[in-house]
Amino acid sequence: MTTRPDALGPEQPRVVIVGGGFGGLEAAKALARADAEVVLFDRHNHHLFQPLLYQIATAALSPANIAAPIRKILARQKNCEVIMSEVTDVDLEGRTVTVTDQRYAYDYLVLAAGARTNYFGHDAWSELAPGLKNISEAIDVRSRFLLAFEQAEIETDEEARRAALTFAIVGAGPTGVELAGAMAEISRQTLRADFRHIDTSTVRVILIDALDRVLSTFTPELSDRARRDLEQLGVEVVLSTRVVDVQPGTLIVDTPEGEERIEAANVFWAAGVRGVRLGETLGAELDRSGRVIVADDLTIPGRAEVFVVGDLACRIDPQTEEPVPGVAQGAIQMGRFVGKTIAAEVRALSRGRQAPKRGVFVYRDKGSMATIGRNRAIADIHGLRFGGYFAFLAWAFIHVLFLIGFRRRLMVMLEWMWSYLTFSRGVRLITGEDQVPKPVRPPPDPRLLDRGT
């Protein structure tokens, strides 16, 4: 800890926070009463409640239901300013970050910039198999999902129509499971009466994972239950299967029985995340997922003033020897820990005292949950494991609770109740320019020719 600021200059120390997700926001809030200048950078103007992002992708919620302007959240915190800009580089030696080609000095740095979709070295797949990390991507997934039905409705080639109505979701973690469940449900229920030439209940939703069970962070029993729930919804669960290549309209997979082709016009990628590029610029050690390996106090080696929290951090819990999971609770707890650490240090140093000895971050697992369509979920809360309708209600309650602001909680609750009672989806919009379906193969279909000829 050689570089820890043992004394601060005459000015207020400046704490630069990169990222306005759960980790960054909590760090900023924990510094609310600190005698420090807090500057939070984010390249988006909004905090996003990522656990519900799949609900934008599946037309259940609008972006505004789960996103809030960062500067509004922090408006009353007078020692904090928010800058919408992208931090592209960190100069550890000079203690500056690079922001739109300029350097910006810090005394403490909190990196909370999160994760991006992991294509495991095949970034070119992102065009054909979009991920789900921000609002734009969620709207893209929604448009592709809804457009597939429009496409199938005018498609006259049976094979092309089948492919248009096949959705492959790669990765059976919470996001993949939630996407698959919702897509199966919408196909079989919501859209059923709205088309004339296709039977939307024949849609294939295929959920693929390289491991031998879904939701592998849960117990095998809960994984089994989730798989059964998914299959009841009509999802085909394909396990122990690795994606080898993504081609237009086709997925090449490696199964225990050998290589196979899946004809699917729509592929969505939920197979994992890795740390954002900024983590690579630190020169610190990264884990296999590109996350920065941090010490007990969540700093990087030799840089006591540089903290990494949330999805960008790889913190190995000293008790379990497992990394802290990349979930909201992990980021919240890390952010709060770092904010408090810095606040205590600034207080001591500003009074001429020695900085207190830093604590050791310990993650408190508050439990985890995943939902599988309406009425079903699984939960594991302090060893209390359950599924079914009660888990679904608990899931909905907790997710509403963690939204920012009463307005969002109320609106999401109303939207959910409405959808639940009517089986409808409130946000069935295809947006973006020139999103018009075209039949893949021009058809010899009487519907599309002059009549009488």
Place this chain on the structure above:
Amino acid sequence: MTTRPDALGPEQPRVVIVGGGFGGLEAAKALARADAEVVLFDRHNHHLFQPLLYQIATAALSPANIAAPIRKILARQKNCEVIMSEVTDVDLEGRTVTVTDQRYAYDYLVLAAGARTNYFGHDAWSELAPGLKNISEAIDVRSRFLLAFEQAEIETDEEARRAALTFAIVGAGPTGVELAGAMAEISRQTLRADFRHIDTSTVRVILIDALDRVLSTFTPELSDRARRDLEQLGVEVVLSTRVVDVQPGTLIVDTPEGEERIEAANVFWAAGVRGVRLGETLGAELDRSGRVIVADDLTIPGRAEVFVVGDLACRIDPQTEEPVPGVAQGAIQMGRFVGKTIAAEVRALSRGRQAPKRGVFVYRDKGSMATIGRNRAIADIHGLRFGGYFAFLAWAFIHVLFLIGFRRRLMVMLEWMWSYLTFSRGVRLITGEDQVPKPVRPPPDPRLLDRGT
């Protein structure tokens, strides 16, 4: 009326409707019980309640609040199918429309494809001065509007900051007036506490019109009242002024005192509409705004089976000698008239009777309204002219009423009540890729340099 089908073939007649706005939807619904095959084409999957589009642009509502899937609206109408596709051409002789390079036969054609933004021959301006005709454009306007404040917050050059905080709105019809009022209000109230380096109440909102009053379709008294309301909100109303050129950061205008420059980094275009391109392919006579001139029965000359309704139609009222205004009521009444006309004709012909003589379309003016920020509006209903708070309430009530579906009505009402009570805006999201503000002129600002150097 030489081409009116005096007898139909053995098959059900096919009515092709182009456009799922108010006109197209009403025509389809009026044909619900007709013994005809109704096919509605739209290049979007949703019907859009355009009168509230400016509320998306000003972060008050989400797109889903005012847009509904067309195929869901018509799901129960068994004789109707919806195809999401763009009709690019009409072959009047062959009685077909061209859809994604294929021809599609019709017996009756209803063109309800609407209008686009009118740049009066300067289409290149659209990049710098976006219009407001669909969801994508509204989200673009919203992003530009919100981004301007983010830009100004990090801008260090005073002149550039001033320009970033200047919004010019061209066209003082309802859309321009509503945009200007909302933008002034948001600047002065909603955003006030959220920035550290700018005073958002110093924002300039400039509303420009070539005519000598705002809302020129209302009486001069109501126009005056609206102008005073706007000025009280802080809008600068610049009349008798024509835009000569739109350049990056600058608007060149021709005023009664000569040519002037307005330094505004943000320009929005609400100066008028013209018929969509499809209208030009008919070979029929168009008015100056590119609208198709229609006969008493809303057909084009010599083509009794081709109707044009809504914003694409120029129908001169025989009594007032004025064109039917391009408002929702105009489209609704025209659509319904045409649907009924076709239904009656199909019924008669299918029973071997002669088609009834066609009626004459008469527009019934139900009144018009425009809102100017919170609490203020003007209304002219059957000669009853009023403004102020009561007009505002009437405006809100009627607009909620005309939304499609109880869910949308409820949600919009709640969002409005919330915004009204809290002065907040629920949808302050900047979305789209790489929307990061950059200072125009790299600054000699200590905030952005290393400290101590």
